[in-house]
Each structure stands twice: as C-alpha cells, then as structure tokens.
Amino acid sequence: MTVFEKPHAMTDVPMHYCPGCTHGIVHRLVAEVIDELGIEGRTIGIAPVGCAVMAYDYFNCDMIEAAHGRAPAVATGVKRADPENHVVFTYQGDGDLASIGTAETVHAAARNENITVIFINNAIYGMTGGQMAPTSLPGQVTQTSPYGRDPKLCGYPVKICEMLSTLDGAEYLERVAVNNVANIRKAKKAIKKAFQNQLDGKGFSLVEVLSSCPTNWGMTPQKALQWIDEKMIPYYPLGVYKDRSAAKEEA
Amino acid sequence: MADKVLMKGNEALAEAAIKAGCRHYFGYPITPQTEVAAYMAKRMPKIGGTFLQAESEIAAINMVYGVAAAGKRVMTSSSSPGISLKGEGISYLAGSDLPALIVNVQRGGPGLGGIQPSQSDYFQATRGGGHGDYHMIVLAPASVQEMAELTVLGFELADTYRMPAMVLADGTMGQMMEPVSLDFAVSPAPEKPWATTGTKMAREHNIVNSLFLTPEELEQLNFTRYERYQAIEANETRYEEYMTEDADIILAAFGIAARVSRTAVNEARKQGIKVGLIRPITLWPFPYAPFAKAAEHAKAFISVELNMGQMIEDVRLAISCKAPVTLCNRAGGMIPSPGQVLEAIQKADGGVSK
Known part of the structure; x- marks a missing residue:
C-alpha cells in the first residue's frame, strides 16, 4: 500500500534549495493542488528571478522563465493567448514581486487578471546571498543593512496583501505561513482556492507565504521557523485580506 | 489591380x-x-x-x-x-x-x-x-x-x-x-x-x-x-538600388532619408552628375555586398541620415574604406531637404572631378 508519494506535477530533478528552506514545501503544495485539480496538462507556470528561478525544472507542467519582476506581465500574455484553456501561475519571491516587479504586481491585480500568484515572502534576497528585501523587517541585519534595517534610511517594509486589498480589481488575497504543520495545511487550502478561483474565472488570486531562509538569516532551520512565528507573523499578520466572492455571498 | x-x-x-x-x-x-x-x-x-x-x-x-x-x-x-x-x-x-x-x-x-x-x-x-x-x-x-x-x-x-x-x-x-x-x-x-x-x-x-x-x-x-x-x-538581406550602375557617387539612405535622397539623385542627374542610391531595406542584416560592389567604381559615398551619423559606420565597413564617406544629416527631429542632399552631392562631385 502506498502511503506517501511525490505529486505527479513534480519532476524527479533534485532541488538546489538549502537545507531547511521552505521553498520545497511550497513547491510540493502547488504540485499537490495541480494534481488534485487535474490541471497539469493545461497549466503553464512562470518562474521568477531569485531562488526559485529554476522552478522550471521542478514542475512537470509547461514552464517559462521570466525577467526579474515581470512574471505577472508574462502570465498576462500566456493567459490571454488562450484564456479558456490555459491555467497560469507565477511563483515569485519578495525582491521579484514586491520590489522590482511592484508595478507588474499591482496592475495585474488592478486588472483582476485571471491568474494565480504564489508569493514567497522570506524577508531577504536569497539567491544573491542575503541582501535587504522590500519585506525585510525594521532592524533586520542583512548584507546590505549590516547595522540593521533603519527605516529612517531605507523606509519600511511593503505589506503586499494589505496594499493590494485596497484595489477593487483583486479577487482573493491571503497570507499564510509554512512554519508548522497546522499552518502548512492552511497554506495548501489557500493555494488550492487560488487555483480554483482561476478555474472559476474569478480573477487575480495571490497567496503570500511567509517562508524561512535559514542560510541567509544565519539560523538553524528550527530557529528560522521560530523566527517566522516570533518576528514575521506579528509584522505580517496571517489571514484573508480580500475574498470578493465570499464577501458577495455574505452580502 | x-x-x-x-x-x-x-x-x-x-x-x-x-x-x-x-x-x-x-x-x-x-x-x-x-x-x-x-x-x-x-x-x-x-x-x-x-x-x-x-x-x-x-x-x-x-x-x-x-x-x-x-x-x-x-x-x-x-x-x-x-x-x-x-x-x-x-x-x-x-x-x-x-x-x-x-x-x-x-x-x-x-x-x-x-x-x-x-x-x-x-x-x-x-x-x-x-x-x-x-x-x-x-x-x-x-x-x-x-x-x-x-x-x-x-x-x-x-x-x-x-x-x-x-x-x-x-x-x-x-x-x-x-x-x-x-x-x-x-x-x-x-x-x-x-x-x-x-x-x-x-x-x-x-x-x-x-x-x-x-x-x-x-x-x-x-x-x-x-x-x-x-x-x-x-x-534575407534586402535593399533597393537606384541608378547605381555607372555612379561615381553613391548615397546611402533608408526610410524618409531615402525618399529625400531619391529626389536629390534625380536633380543631380539632370545636372549631369553620376550619382546613385543604395537603400537598405534590412538594416540588420545590413546589405554590405551592394556597397562593396559599388566601391569598385564609385569614388565617393554619402550617408544621408536623420541622426548624427550612425549607418555611416556600416557604409565604411561595407566598402573597407576604399573611398571617402561623408555624412549629410539633420538631427533632433529635423529632416534634410533635397537641396541639402544635392549640395552634398555637388560638393562630393567637385572632389571626384579633381
């Protein structure tokens, strides 16, 4: 009897992620959802620039590698090339989505572009070796904020879910975390809803996933998960920031 | 039709x-x-x-x-x-x-x-x-x-x-x-x-x-x-040649500059100046061959452009600097007149005749 297996939507390519990095968990959740919805054959994923740049090797569906921050624009093109059949998701980090790609993110949401966005917020640039991210916390020490992020010097973190929730266009925005089993289960539920919304033609759905980066945070994997709990969640509260359809049903 | x-x-x-x-x-x-x-x-x-x-x-x-x-x-x-x-x-x-x-x-x-x-x-x-x-x-x-x-x-x-x-x-x-x-x-x-x-x-x-x-x-x-x-x-290299066969002077121009240059060629021909025009249609790939061929008989080249001289570099490359290449240009949104191009042709013709 099989009790546990790899989702079909994942390839056998060994991942390059560091020990304790939660990208692997989120990749798996996305792949499980693709399997459960039976959409692998018509799904096209857009990989970012950043740690997940090689996500194109890890998902079995068709994949496109986008320029830094441009994944929502690329996804817009792919979706509009065949809106009836294409299921399109982007998988982006905080530098990609909340810094260099802010305009593409905001306007895809404002258009209610019928795509699914998986947003990994780990408060740091991982691939380039631990620089300050738009989501780095005040006081957080990184390679480019060696004395701690000073808001007087470089401003405050960008809260994407809160910001996008002001847009009439966005359909569904939820922030989740993958630092413990209960939260991982909630994260999967949110990701599934974000894909289901697209299948139902509801529009722009973004799941922000608070994730860990033990290597660049300079912590053990275990300590890193604790840091999400103690530092990140208080600054980035979990929950649903917008669910237009649910709000309509309630009304 | x-x-x-x-x-x-x-x-x-x-x-x-x-x-x-x-x-x-x-x-x-x-x-x-x-x-x-x-x-x-x-x-x-x-x-x-x-x-x-x-x-x-x-x-x-x-x-x-x-x-x-x-x-x-x-x-x-x-x-x-x-x-x-x-x-x-x-x-x-x-x-x-x-x-x-x-x-x-x-x-x-x-x-x-x-x-x-x-x-x-x-x-x-x-x-x-x-x-x-x-x-x-x-x-x-x-x-x-x-x-x-x-x-x-x-x-x-x-x-x-x-x-x-x-x-x-x-x-x-x-x-x-x-x-x-x-x-x-x-x-x-x-x-x-x-x-x-x-x-x-x-x-x-x-x-x-x-x-x-x-x-x-x-x-x-x-x-x-x-x-x-x-x-x-x-x-896929494409270009148009106009009166180049016997030309002593060859103009190089594309787009609107080619239209202006063609008018100037007609005017100069009336004055007995042997001038022709090569109009690149593909700018990349650049039509190097017709320029090289023209350089076998032409004695001067003029690049007519709406810029400070960019295509002129390709013209020089094309003819391996076998003949002088001068620039006839306007920039910043201005367009050369047929008269300006004609003057450039006459000036080059003076050099050729001597």
Whole structure:
C-alpha cells in the first residue's frame, strides 16, 4: 500500500534549495493542488528571478522563465493567448514581486487578471546571498543593512496583501505561513482556492507565504521557523485580506 | 489591380499586422506611434483579438514574451524612449528564441528628446538594443505601402528564424498618408512544437528559458544562434538600388532619408552628375555586398541620415574604406531637404572631378 508519494506535477530533478528552506514545501503544495485539480496538462507556470528561478525544472507542467519582476506581465500574455484553456501561475519571491516587479504586481491585480500568484515572502534576497528585501523587517541585519534595517534610511517594509486589498480589481488575497504543520495545511487550502478561483474565472488570486531562509538569516532551520512565528507573523499578520466572492455571498 | 486606400503609416502597419494573423497587441501610449494602439483598440475586440494597454513599456514587452511563448503571433509598438524600456524584454525574447514583432516609430533623442521624426535609434536597433550577444531582424520602410508589407515580412521572418524582428520606422513614416494596397499574401505561422501551451499530458514539459548556468552550454547556444544569424545574412538581406550602375557617387539612405535622397539623385542627374542610391531595406542584416560592389567604381559615398551619423559606420565597413564617406544629416527631429542632399552631392562631385 502506498502511503506517501511525490505529486505527479513534480519532476524527479533534485532541488538546489538549502537545507531547511521552505521553498520545497511550497513547491510540493502547488504540485499537490495541480494534481488534485487535474490541471497539469493545461497549466503553464512562470518562474521568477531569485531562488526559485529554476522552478522550471521542478514542475512537470509547461514552464517559462521570466525577467526579474515581470512574471505577472508574462502570465498576462500566456493567459490571454488562450484564456479558456490555459491555467497560469507565477511563483515569485519578495525582491521579484514586491520590489522590482511592484508595478507588474499591482496592475495585474488592478486588472483582476485571471491568474494565480504564489508569493514567497522570506524577508531577504536569497539567491544573491542575503541582501535587504522590500519585506525585510525594521532592524533586520542583512548584507546590505549590516547595522540593521533603519527605516529612517531605507523606509519600511511593503505589506503586499494589505496594499493590494485596497484595489477593487483583486479577487482573493491571503497570507499564510509554512512554519508548522497546522499552518502548512492552511497554506495548501489557500493555494488550492487560488487555483480554483482561476478555474472559476474569478480573477487575480495571490497567496503570500511567509517562508524561512535559514542560510541567509544565519539560523538553524528550527530557529528560522521560530523566527517566522516570533518576528514575521506579528509584522505580517496571517489571514484573508480580500475574498470578493465570499464577501458577495455574505452580502 | 488591387484597390488602394488612403491610410496613415501607423494605421496601415496595424491593419497589416492583423492581416498577418496577429491577434495580440500590447502597448503604451507614446508619440508618434499612438495611432497603432488606437487602431488596435478599435479593431481587436471586433475580430476576437486582444488589445491591452499595459502599465508600462516594460510590462507590454513581457506580455508579448508570454504570448510568444504560447506560440502566437504578437506585437508591440512604441517610440524611442519606450523602446529603451523594452530593451530588457527584447534581450529575453532573443535569449529564449521567441518570435515577436516590435515596432519603433522613432523620435529625436537622447533622453525624452522630442516628438519629431528621427533615425537616431539605428545603433540601438541594429546592434540589438538590450544586453548580450544577439540581433533582431530590422526592417526599414520608406513608404506607407512598406509600413504594411514589412510588418507582414517581420512576422514571417520572426517565425522562420525564432527571433524578435523590428520595424524601424521614422516618425514621418508613421504619420504620413499615402495610398496603400493591403491585398497581399501572408504565410501562416508555422507549427511551434516548442511552445508552452500545456502538455495535455501527452509530451514532456516545454520550458521557455534564457538562463544557462553552465558556460559551455551557454557558449554553444550562442554559437548555434549565430549560425542562424549567418543564414539570415545569406538569405534575407534586402535593399533597393537606384541608378547605381555607372555612379561615381553613391548615397546611402533608408526610410524618409531615402525618399529625400531619391529626389536629390534625380536633380543631380539632370545636372549631369553620376550619382546613385543604395537603400537598405534590412538594416540588420545590413546589405554590405551592394556597397562593396559599388566601391569598385564609385569614388565617393554619402550617408544621408536623420541622426548624427550612425549607418555611416556600416557604409565604411561595407566598402573597407576604399573611398571617402561623408555624412549629410539633420538631427533632433529635423529632416534634410533635397537641396541639402544635392549640395552634398555637388560638393562630393567637385572632389571626384579633381
């Protein structure tokens, strides 16, 4: 009897992620959802620039590698090339989505572009070796904020879910975390809803996933998960920031 | 004979794109090419196509990248400052071997420059424009008819060679009106088995990508791409020669500068000066051969340009500096008059006669 297996939507390519990095968990959740919805054959994923740049090797569906921050624009093109059949998701980090790609993110949401966005917020640039991210916390020490992020010097973190929730266009925005089993289960539920919304033609759905980066945070994997709990969640509260359809049903 | 209609260059170009099977257009307003977007906004919804005004030129070119990856004919248009913003996306298109059409209706620069006609993006277009080793096929129309025909050719060549193509027009070509026939043949897009359209669970996944971290692999891809470029140089170079056979003086000009130069050639011929014109239609690949051939008898070359002298470098390369090449130009949105070109011809003729 099989009790546990790899989702079909994942390839056998060994991942390059560091020990304790939660990208692997989120990749798996996305792949499980693709399997459960039976959409692998018509799904096209857009990989970012950043740690997940090689996500194109890890998902079995068709994949496109986008320029830094441009994944929502690329996804817009792919979706509009065949809106009836294409299921399109982007998988982006905080530098990609909340810094260099802010305009593409905001306007895809404002258009209610019928795509699914998986947003990994780990408060740091991982691939380039631990620089300050738009989501780095005040006081957080990184390679480019060696004395701690000073808001007087470089401003405050960008809260994407809160910001996008002001847009009439966005359909569904939820922030989740993958630092413990209960939260991982909630994260999967949110990701599934974000894909289901697209299948139902509801529009722009973004799941922000608070994730860990033990290597660049300079912590053990275990300590890193604790840091999400103690530092990140208080600054980035979990929950649903917008669910237009649910709000309509309630009304 | 086919019916002709009076159309603005930008509109003829847009309608030709639709004729070529383009059903996806992404743009951002900028003078003097906005008529392309306005035309597409009207036409696309009526024929089941997509017109989308993007939030920026950067977003527009990346939407183009998405549709191109999904295997469909797609275009964007802009003018000089906007093309600079698209440079990143064009490099990615080239690096991922994706076909798409980019239109640049040039205005004066640098910086925000002006809104009057220019040819000052010659270097940017013919050398690639973005980062990395790559080329675009660059087509330079010199009439409204060519605005239409070269647009279709651009889609066809982009598909054939899996690379971005550019129609490099000057503002005059976009804005002027001429009779045009849109009754021409179009080759349908070829099969694109590499496109990311969903595996249908019937094949391995396709990946559209320009990242190759192994230098040996990236080098090989560059080598292979340049073999394709060599085939394009051999098969797709296009130009028009006018009275060059016996010419002592050869003008080089494209776009509106070629129209002006032709008038000046006619005038000079009346005065008994043996002058001809080579008009490159493809700026990349540049027609080096006809210039080299002309250098066997011509004693002087004049490059007529709406910039500070850009194509002149290719003319010098083409003739291996066998004869002097002078520049006859206006810049910043100004256009040389036939009289100015005629003067340049007379001056060169003085040098030739002595």
